[in-house]
Amino acid sequence: MFENNEKVGHSNLLNYDESKSYDGDITPLMEGKEQIFDGENCLYLHDLWVNENFRGKGKGKKLLEKCEKYAKSNGKDYVTLITSISNKPAVSLYEKSDYKVYNTNDVKNFYFKKL
Secondary structure: OOHHHOOOEEEEEEEHHHHOOOOOOHHHHHOOOOOOOOOOOEEEEEEEEEOHHHOOOOHHHHHHHHHHHHHHHOOOOEEEEEEEOOOHHHHHHHHHOOOEEEEEOOOEEEEEEEO
């Protein structure tokens, strides 16, 4: 998919139930909120990273789209993720890709996208 077989980036996907073992990520941001995301309908994007040599070239968007396609083809209704509010490039990518903030703790935003 990427030129010269160089490592461009990666993404890690988890079913929502698997993400519960990452204490400190999802659980605090979900307290007090309606639980519409579960292992049956949601894929949690745990990690999306692009090599600095390829940033600003649309590779992050392509990785994100690939994750969404994978989620949809596996019967998921949502993709969710968490990112630091201070990570401006990530926040910009997710918001331009129609992800919505479901909850925040003023350090991290919990985003979701309905597929």
